[in-house]
Amino acid sequence: MPTFGDPASASMKITLKLYASLTQHLPLDRRTVNFVELDVPEGSTIERIVEPFALPPKSVHLVLVNGHYVPPAERATRALVDGDVLAIWPPIAGG
Secondary structure, X not given: OOOOOOOOOOEEEEEEEEOXXXXXXXXXXXXXXXXXXXXXXXXXXXXXHXXXXXXXXXXXXXXXXXXXXXXXXXXXXXXXXXXXXXXXXXXXXXX
């Protein structure tokens, strides 16, 4: 499980949900439920939270925070708050 910063610093709890092929980047015991709860430093950005999971950048396609779309240009600076749910989907083709 990735660690985020100094454990003594102020932290918040968020939920990270990964879908489709991205679930392989979750800890093995969390892959069937597709989410993990994380303690992260207050003010952590989407980019900072995603980085330790080594998601391929081209696979981070659709990003939602609490069901609201976050465009790519905002992901490096969009800070999360306690209780947020970060959901990420890869590109999905269909017809």
